[in-house]
Amino acid sequence: MSKKYWNEKIETMPRAELEAYQLEALKEYLVFAYNNSPYYHKSFDEHGVSPDDLKELSDLQKFPFINKKIERDRQIAAPFLGDLACVPESDVVYISASSGSTGVPTISPFTLKDFDEWQDVEARLYWMVGMRPKDRYLHALNFTLFVGGPDVIGAQNLGALCIWAGTVPSEKLLFIMKEFQPTITWTTPSYAWHLGESAKTQGIDPAKDLSIRKIIVAGETGGSISATRKEIEKLWNAELFDFYGISDIYGACAGMCEYKDGLHLAEDHILVEVLNPNTLLPVKDGEQGEIVFTTLKKRARPMIRFRSGDIGFVNREKCKCGRTHTRIYITGRIDDMFIVSGVNVFPSDIEYVVRTIEELSGEYRIIIDEEEHLTKFDIEVEKEDNILLTQELALSDKLSKKIKERLGVKPRHIKILQKGDIPRATHKAKRIIDQRKKSE
């Protein structure tokens, strides 16, 4: 088993051939959606478009968008699967569910074929980070409804020995790591950090005493922020790889190769557009915009022009690894972005700065509020134990200056706390506290 790619033909297909493949798949898929989903049928008719209007990939722009709200509304309007679905319930073998801010869980249904194809994509991504049948893989993601749970099956299909840990308390997970000596694990960046630190407090040095040499992370932007990645890699003496998933489609649908320059999207299954969030027109490759996905094969519920709410950019050039599939770079959520003095501020940029300053622990919180109707933000950080009270002012100035350099605006206040004062996350870190009054 010395092959470099999981599926060489697909992963290294020349760009023109790949796009022709996508076009054929999309033509058939739009017909399928139009004929089988009451929602898409009505929506295409109302927008005056028909699957026949798709002559080239860019014609997809003529078709209407969907988003989380439509997905949820249609599910409520036509229970159980919603009328975006294209198959009867008897063909569905698995659903995941994600709870939104309104508390109504949106489900993602899979047919058996969808499920198998999804797990084949997972195997491809695992293979890309270097997982091989000789590896022991510790799956530390939530199994309860969460779409990341079943991703362990892709690792089994690849031939790795899999340990289904799920989300257990840190002590238990460290026990499993010591006992079974897994070589690869998958968690969130915050948790990889937290777990490494809590191991140390128990007298375990993750870099020396544990056998984890590759960590897959997803769910937060940290894995693609080089300063964060390097800190976690040092803590564990392991390589960190970022994955990206979207619960409405797949567990993970994109991942880093050994060059760690963007995340290869499984483009034989999912088409990506990057649009200006205001005009909804495509931006140039390399420019930031809202990421919009279209599935090409998932039969249970096609997602056609799904506005993800994620901000990022793409690179469609062939990668040094030989893969031709587009690399995506996620830089934040539209919801997390806030505007200060006309500047778009992404928390991921603040994280980048905080984690390049070695006098700080790397933990941080952003507090957003209003002062005379203007948005302001404060930052809380933790100093390392060896920093004296007399050094704090200089440290605060340094942070403020670096943030201004990177973002173009600076925080109103910086609060330097003792190491350990900011609560550690066990799953996704809550780093943004928005105290602005919500206008109706």
Ligand SMILES: [Zn+2]
């Ligand atoms: Zn690559």
